[in-house]
Amino acid sequence: MEQTNNIDTHTRRIVTIILLVTCFISLMSQTMMVTALPVIQKDLHVSMNAAQWLTTGYTLIIGVVTPLSSNMYEKFTNRHVFLTTLGIFIVGTVMGCFATNFLTLLAARLVQACAGGMLMSFQMTTMISIYPPEKRGSILGLSSLVISVGPAIGPTISGLILQVMSWRYLFILVLPFMVLAWICGYFKLANYSQPRDINIDILSVVISLLGTALTLGSMTALTINLWLGLGMLISGLLVLTIFVRRQLKLVNPMLKVQIFLKPSFRLMTIVTICAFMIMLGTEQMIPIFTENVQGVSSFMSGMILLPGALCNAVVAPIAGHFYDEHGPVIPLFAGFTVILLASIPLVTVNAHTPLWLLTSAYALRMVGNGMIFGPALSEAFTKLSLAENSHGTALNNSLRQCFGAVSVTMLVVISNLPAKLIVGIRTSLWVTVGLTFLMIITFIYYLSVKNHLKE
Template identity: 35%
Template sequence: MSSTYNKKLITTLLLAGSFIAILNQTLMITAIPPIMNEMNISPNSAQWLTTVFMLVSGIMIPISAFFIEKFTTRQLFIAAMGIFSVGTIVCALAPNFGTLIAGRIIQSAGAGVMLPLMQTVFLLVYPRNKRGAAMGLVGLVISFAPAIGPALSGFIMIHFSWRVLFYIILPIALLSIVISIFKLQNVTDLKNPKVDILSVIFSSFGFGGLLYGFTAVGNYGWSNWLTIMSLSIGIITLCLFIFRQFVLENPMLEFRVFKYKIFTLTTILGMIVFMGLIGSETLIPLYMQDMRSFTPFEAGLAILPGALVSGFMSPITGKIFDKVGARWLSIIGLAIIMVTTIPFSFLNEVTSFAYITIFFAIRMFGLSMVMMPTTTAGLNELPNHLIPHGTAMTNTMRQVAASIGTAILVTVMTTTSHVATNVSNPDIHGVNVAFMVITITSLIGLIIACFVTNPAHDHHEEDTEITISIEKNPQ
């Protein structure tokens, strides 16, 4: 029989699942110092609690296009949330750092599928002239979830163990699974593609090699054999991965989406902005807790107003995008991001809590004008049959950029602090230099935004509300 989508239910389930999945990217940030003390690990090793989550998600996201075309929406959602739940349990019960990392890897294997699944479904369910508002809800999740993580974990750190961070999200994941079993409809077209094992191997070693290489720089330096080997393996296997995608008849990740100019520009902007977001949310707690003796809760609280601003503004900027497009939104937004990042390059031993909170909140206001409007503009340029690959590509690039970018920023911070001999506080100087890097990348993004235009729609499939055929017993 034919039936229209139950948009409210689909939207609610996917938003809830994606929210807790993305929340886990930064949930561990303010918990890192207590975990370092309990498990006797270095800051660079502890950084893996956040970066490995983003890295594995970045590895899983390219495969998401295959999963979306292979399995029904309900099958994929239940599987992803089930794997995420197993990883959450492993983390909560982890007796040592190795087990905790393993749990984070399992978590991210499920979480990596959620965001591209949500974006693909939203783009197929909503007509083009309403996609901005719908993707604004995605923007709320992308910006609000990672930003609220430090505040939530900081509050919990005051009263409970860091393990409670995992216990509180487990019921939400399990409830989402139960509801989806009975209520979630299928949205995507099934094409039954075959997975290419070599592509999976190449992408895993490529992204993993680069991230480990950049992390090794902070621990061992650029000339260490482990650093050189890791970066070399990462670069070589990534090149092999990209080459293989062009020769495959049905590539795991379709790089030909970059033939579309606006999609390419907006993907680059997404990488720059998300790297700055996750990088800032890593550097600020490190500065406040390790160098200024603020509590974990205070460090998270400094970020919270920005999260509220971004969460409130994302649906609004989505609706504005539906009327005026992405160009001026992204230009104004990136200008705000750049200007409000500069003050973080002048932190010192007496910088006030209000100073940090206010500038970060304004920065997040600018981010809400860039993140999803530019992503939606790029995906709107693609024909419908390329949307699963487009969402997979944008999310892959964004996640990997954040992972590698965060590793580089921490490396810049630690390396600068080690070589700085003529400053009163080398550690704070390292943070300031890292924020200078973010400022420069924001300026590059601003220049790129000037070339973003509203894509023409005449070559796309007709933008109408579509209906689906639902089997009597869909799996």
Template identity: 35%
Template sequence: MLLSGFIGLFSETALNVALTPLMGLLEVGPTTIQWLTTGYLLVLGVLVPVSGLLLQWFTTRQLFVTSLLFSIAGTLVAALAPSFEMLLAARVLQAVGTALLLPLMFNTILVIFPIEKRGAAMGLIGLVIMFAPASGPTISGLILANLSWHWIFWISLPFFIISLVCGLLFLPNISRLTKPRIDLLSIALSTLGFGGIVYGFSSAGGHGEGAGGWSSPVVIITLAVGIVSLLIFAIRQLRMDQPVMDLRTFKYPMFTIGLLLIFICMMMLLSSMLILPMYLQQGLAITALTAGLVLLPGSLLNGLLSPVMGRLFDKFGPRWLVISGMVIVSAVLFLYTRIEPSTPLWQLVTMHIFMMIAISMIMMPAQTNGLNQLPREYYPHGTAIMNTLQQVAGAIGTALAVSILSAGQSRYLSTAANPESGETQLAAFTSGVQHAFIFALILALIGLVCALFIKRVQVANQSNPQGPVH
């Protein structure tokens, strides 16, 4: 599961570095090429919310094998793709595989590990979830420097096949099937709701010529449809005996606080991870590969430290880890708000390392502590809610960050004496980047306030299936 999850999430970001050369090779514009990313996110936003239902209808082996077959088919089609349309279809197949695998991975950890050992196990998932997408641009940059873009997929394919063979040989069925009633209206509302929000924010937050912008009718309509559908979906779930996504998980306070921290953390992290490479390439004029290498040490440390933080969580609980992590993130983001073109590269590398270490102190402890409070029957719903809101947080965070960057840049140019000069353009872009990091800093401070309320879930209370644990 960890191996296939790593390759699936690596594939999610590996193509990002290749988007610019792909426009020329496939003869499409920036608005069209952006669908390789938007389409992937859209499938995740639609499928992950119903994963709670799938986990109760199909066995562990059935879901794992189906996930791997979609991933293998998507990777093979992408490796052979002669056209944009074929590559987009391949990305959709890959996204289906990832959308099925991620909630299954979380649910399996919750079922097979006792609560006192769960932190270390979730830390291994943290290594996969954080390091795999972070390493994607760097590894694909190295591939593109020596081989064609098809090799991004050819290199991934054997690992999926190995995972499938191992799964068929060794993976047992550990899930408890309850086969609740399938409510088609709830699934339709979930699809319109989460799909509309992810697509709306992704379109609004596009940068370059492909940007949708907040005033675009498509963005306004999709966001409005998404919000209204989600409201109706939530009301319907609360009134059903067997909901598709059981929102009664929110009556468990540590789950809700953990969810808030994860949501804020993902918005903060993904907005920063978009803005910083943009600044490195456009502001400091370094190559995509060099930008990837600048971000690699922090991402590598984050992945390696996730299991360590998991073990520390098992021993000491989440409180001091999460609060300390939020303090460090806030301090780093404050320093990011003061970056200039003259800021040395080593300083940016150091800041990124500290930020990624702090993120490893927050993400898995908050997530594990929150899920620990849920009774077993809520595991599929809890993992579905957490994974869905991570996708939504990513779309919202990046859209708002890019919009704030553009607004800050425009505001600077409107007051500049010579807005056309290269020096003024660089200063304007730097000002926009600083404003975007101020937004991330505000998120971190809100997260710090939430972290003050986190408390360790007591193991003895896990057996109480009747109501919330205080």
């Protein structure tokens, strides 16, 4: 997909609104099922382990599909990719509306996930392509808002719906918004990309699918059988190593993994991954703590997370605009400081910790995350050529999804290791503090490399 800076402002705004709304609903839909799992378990008479695949399978498919997105953007026009992908999501949503058994419902979720992985990458690649570099921070600030707030607000919205309606309305209420987005895209989304006649390497696709599926699937397997999970993880990493070696040899690779040789992309991608892991990990640990230690309802747990999502929504665009004007140093170091301050009450939680303190600490962490994610994402793309943007987006999204799944599984496993759950939860939250220090060290190293290259 070629960069197009000569698009008029009105068209850019329309495209931006369509993409952000579509991606937001897709990401929100991804986590809406979390609150509904107990209800679906009883209604469709399945075990909780089986019901869990409605969320685990969704994440797995997104991780598998995302690496394929870069080739799709190069081979087809932006209009073709958007309308087809959104059409697939609508089909999955309709299937969910009429699902009468668990297998049909699971199939509906997996079809949605196929489109969801493509939509997330398409949104980022398109926004980078249609805006000039000096606006990249602001526009990726909006993108990071969607990536952070969509999944965070999903369980809360789902909890509200399930108070008065059945789980089917999690699909029924999403459907008209997606159909409207498809209609708007059909009439308002013009062709501004130039597709190339490329040959997609089928063997690379198969290796990528297998490696990603084994690696992500191992995260679920680890919670069931340690040796099975480790075997799948090692096998997946070996297959992905073969995939990387093949990409380095191909003239037209499925993914240009060579862009990892660029320090800005490599190091700032690590920062975005750590920020995402911290966000998902905290988002997972707080409901586990409130529901299992303090006896709070799942709906109330979702409400505890809501202010954090709203804070992130406010901060992310501001941080992106600040990055455009002043660079990454101030927003990132401010974000690191805020996250560390918010960690103090989190790593010392006990059965008597007031809910307002948990809510405030999580909201503060989301403020810090909003300061970091957008500017770090923008900085990661500064040295990529126009032709490399779609590959960078696919790699960044794929790695973020994979490590996000790793963080959730890792923290849940750690929280269950000690005899007392409260000790395990504190330990898990200390791990997120460790990830914060990893971000700080990585960013300081990046600044030293950046300054060295200027000399």
